[in-house]
Amino acid sequence: MKVIPITPRGYCPGVVNAINSVNKALSDPGYPRPLYLLGMIVHNQFVVDHFKANGVIVLEQPNKTRLQMLDSIHQGTVIITAHGVGDVVIEKILDKGLTYIDATCKDVYKTHNLIKNYLASGYQILYIGKAFHPETEGILSIDKNIVLIENERDARLMEKTVKPIFVTNQTTFSICEIEPIIKVIKQRHPYAIIAEEICNSTRIRQEAVINQNKNVDLCIVVGDIHSNNTNNLVKLSRQYTHVKTVRVSSALDLNLELLNGVKTVSVTSGASTPTEITAEVIRVLENF
Secondary structure (H helix, E strand, O other): OEEEEOOOOOOOHHHHHHHHHHHHHHHOOOOOOOEEEEOOOOOOHHHHHHHHHOOOEEEOOOOOOHHHHHHHOOOOEEEEOOOOOOHHHHHHHHHOOOEEEEOOOHHHHHHHHHHHHHHHOOOEEEEEOOOOOHHHHHHHOOOOOOEEEOOHHHHHHOOOOOOOEEEEEOOOOOHHHHHHHHHHHHHHOOOOEEOOOOOHHHHHHHHHHHHHOOOOOEEEEEOOOOOHHHHHHHHHHHHHHOOOEEEEOOHHHOOHHHHOOOOEEEEEEOOOOOHHHHHHHHHHHHOO
8 A cells, every 4th residue: 555645744934933932941940839720731631741741730711712711810821722722821820920921822922912913003893714713713703893703604694884994814724725715805805805824734734635645546545633733634635625534632532444455545634743653654654
């Protein structure tokens, strides 16, 4: 069986920065203990479990916002995840007298700043993203009047406004899902300013799947179920290359029965998937 590792894959710069930020805190006794992660530092359970094993406390409560999760912290250092938070979270951290480390991805920060600038100029903000995703949570906390658009239906049903409109998006959104949404927005609001902010790392990984996933019988995407960019790679592969595609968290998830009759298999991974996890999947496939 031929195995085709799709490139690029694996850690993006934002994930590397976030992981390095936690490692720096662990190695520096100058940061007050305990160390808290305000959510999953990146969306990969193996990475999170590694930091838990080294004494980091991970706050991940599905029914609570980052702001609410801070209620349980009274001392120590809070590490902001790569997905970013709103200013209200930073203000609460400082009000509680806590130390914090900001591991927000620079691309997420860029989107925050764009939105703040257009809000200050009186624009209505439309944000294309996934509800309940931490990056979306951080954006929506900037201003209560930001409108979340998840799909074409939301774009069609949005109420008219006399304000000028600025549109941007979650940095890990699908390059193919965003196109029809923007098309609807342009039809309804032809003068809207649109800043498509899918980060370069997400874009090139998605394009790689579309361009390299050819003449294969099966595609395997290695990544966490919580990872939006991983799930988008699966959807893109299925929809645009029409290749049977499965997501696995690690080699332990591989269903070897799926490999019967498979002559060529491609492998890629989400931007928060450790290289060694993907490498193990490739080794198992090569030895099948």
